[in-house]
Amino acid sequence: MRDVLIAGIGQVPVGEHWETSLRHLGAKAILGAMEDAGVDRLDGLYVGNMLSGPLSQQEHLGALLADFVGQRGIEALKVEAACGSGAAALRVGYAMIVSGLAEIVGVVGVEKMTEPRGRETTAALAMAADGDYEADHGVTFVALNALLMNRYMMEHEVSHADFAGFAVVAHANGVNNPNAMFRRPITAEQFVRSGVVASPIGLLDASPIGDGAAAVILASRDVVRALGGSRPPVRIAASAFSTDALAIHDRSDLLFLEAAARSSQKAYEQAGIRPDDLDLFELHDAFSIMAALSLEACGFAPRGGGVRLAQDGAIALDGRLPISTMGGLKARGHPVGATGLYQVVEIVQQLRGDAGHNQLPNPFWGMAQNIGGSGASVITHILQAPE
Amino acid sequence: MELSRHWRLQDQRYRLVGEVCDTCGVKIFPPRDICPECSKPAQELYTFSGRGEVYSFSTVYNAPAGYEEYAPYTVALVKLEEGPVLTAQLTDLGDQEPEIGMPVEMVTRKLRTEGDQGMIVYGYKFRPALAAAV
Numbered sequence A: 001m002r003d004v005l006i007a008g009i010g011q012v013p014v015g016e017h018w019e020t021s022l023r024h025l026g027a028k029a030i031l032g033a034m035e036d037a038g039v040d041r042l043d044g045l046y047v048g049n050m051l052s053g054p055l056s057q058q059e060h061l062g063a064l065l066a067d068f069v070g071q072r073g074i075e076a077l078k079v080e081a082a083c084g085s086g087a088a089a090l091r092v093g094y095a096m097i098v099s100g101l102a103e104i105v106g107v108v109g110v111e112k113m114t115e116p117r118g119r120e121t122t123a124a125l126a127m128a129a130d131g132d133y134e135a136d137h138g139v140t141f142v143a144l145n146a147l148l149m150n151r152y153m154m155e156h157e158v159s160h161a162d163f164a165g166f167a168v169v170a171h172a173n174g175v176n177n178p179n180a181m182f183r184r185p186i187t188a189e190q191f192v193r194s195g196v197v198a199s200p201i202g203l204l205d206a207s208p209i210g211d212g213a214a215a216v217i218l219a220s221r222d223v224v225r226a227l228g229g230s231r232p233p234v235r236i237a238a239s240a241f242s243t244d245a246l247a248i249h250d251r252s253d254l255l256f257l258e259a260a261a262r263s264s265q266k267a268y269e270q271a272g273i274r275p276d277d278l279d280l281f282e283l284h285d286a287f288s289i290m291a292a293l294s295l296e297a298c299g300f301a302p303r304g305g306g307v308r309l310a311q312d313g314a315i316a317l318d319g320r321l322p323i324s325t326m327g328g329l330k331a332r333g334h335p336v337g338a339t340g341l342y343q344v345v346e347i348v349q350q351l352r353g354d355a356g357h358n359q360l361p362n363p364f365w366g367m368a369q370n371i372g373g374s375g376a377s378v379i380t381h382i383l384q385a386p387e
Numbered sequence B: 001m002e003l004s005r006h007w008r009l010q011d012q013r014y015r016l017v018g019e020v021c022d023t024c025g026v027k028i029f030p031p032r033d034i035c036p037e038c039s040k041p042a043q044e045l046y047t048f049s050g051r052g053e054v055y056s057f058s059t060v061y062n063a064p065a066g067y068e069e070y071a072p073y074t075v076a077l078v079k080l081e082e083g084p085v086l087t088a089q090l091t092d093l094g095d096q097e098p099e100i101g102m103p104v105e106m107v108t109r110k111l112r113t114e115g116d117q118g119m120i121v122y123g124y125k126f127r128p129a130l131a132a133a134v
Helices: A020-039 A052-056 A060-067 A087-100 A120-128 A143-155 A158-172 A188-193 A219-227 A258-271 A289-299 A336-352 B003-007 B011-014
Strands: A004-011 A046-047 A075-081 A103-110 A195-197 A210-221 A235-242 A278-281 A365-372 A377-384 B017-020 B046-049 B049-062 B073-080 B086-089 B104-112 B120-128
Touching: A004 A020, A004 A087, A004 A336, A020 A046, A020 A060, A020 A103, A020 A210, A046 A060, A046 A336, A052 A060, A052 A120, A060 A075, A060 A103, A075 A087, A087 A103, A087 A210, A087 A235, A087 A365, A087 A377, A103 A336, A120 A143, A143 A158, A143 A195, A143 A289, A143 B049, A143 B073, A158 A188, A158 A258, A158 A289, A195 B049, A210 A219, A235 A258, A235 A336, A258 A289, A258 A377, A258 B003, A278 A336, A289 A365, A289 B120, A336 A365, A336 A377, B003 B011, B011 B017, B011 B104, B011 B120, B086 B104, B086 B120
Parallel strands: A046 A075, A046 A103, A278 A365
Antiparallel strands: A004 A210, A004 A235, A103 A210, A235 A377, A365 A377, B017 B046, B049 B073, B049 B104, B073 B086, B104 B120
């Protein structure tokens, strides 16, 4: 298989963008990535988005965004896999380049979530779950994670306070990211005392919704060489997708993310590395319980051990496995369909040496894992630093 | 209004009708016609007893649109005695604190009303198992 390189990146800060529409958020990120790559033409555009229909009364984002970035006429389509839509779109763009069907494509994740009333956004997000058998019973997305967390706490005999480290580290890292929604540190005490959303999940377990967009330009090595740009290209060393039962009550093992285990295992094999080789991991910390379960499924901790990594400093910037290095979903924010692209853009910043105050010392391998629903779609990408 | 969607689900919502796999014998809820264990066809109907225990639970304070008037309410994963786990609200708790492992039984309750003048959607909820019924 031929190499797929990331030739350019673009992003807008996550936040409440009252002044900017869905299409202009997406276009800003794409145009930023095209400028970064030094290109003015694309063969295709793949748009990761979950909720443009219910929240913005707008579908058909492929043609819309292609037109609004000056690429009318190219192949363009939307890819949806709930909160994993961004990385799912990246996987489609990757497939186009690796297969030789295209030479240079854009991939953007875009979401606008703050326009409707909060409870409407909450109801729309619940569409990631099983409509007939979960959402109709009043189960919110937060509640699904709360069901996982409550069982986890009972089986592994840990307390809610034991999860504080995930939020504390994410917020500490978000302080130095100009694109993060929350740029203030929090303490473990604040975490414990935050208001309950769905017991045992508190406000500071949960990532914030927001408006945002992030994009990458993917190209073959020949095209990147011809561009002769100044940006060192990062290679996508692995791209893997796996699914599990949509409803959490249908999982064979409630407390093990089978799809995360399968997709990370496939990714390690493609890249030819072991978990220990990774220098950073942008995981899907939509909720602190999801961070713990991801770490376990991806081979960094035994069952029940994921939460321990939040307690011993392992996940901090100077720890043995830095996660959420630019704030993660918790502090950078979680504009659902855009999140998978933010994760990849942030790893590219780290691998290029452009991560500012949060720069890790010479990272070589970075892994991004984007989760749709509560683990039903899991997409893992491994990126390799420029040689 | 989604009249036909709710009508279609009445056997499951009112009577917990699922399926049993002809090949491996596993009980299935909700019905899906393909066994999730052995991937063989499974179309023989099976009505569940409605008895089970709480596998996990959460009390929801931030309700989605359509459920605000009921908040806070408690949702649970209920492990049915025949094997499958389903998601439902707990009801009739009174002063009792829910806990993992608590025996519960299915009852029919209002899930919500669709819109201001809409129909009432009924379905299963689970209450603490009554001593007389054990």
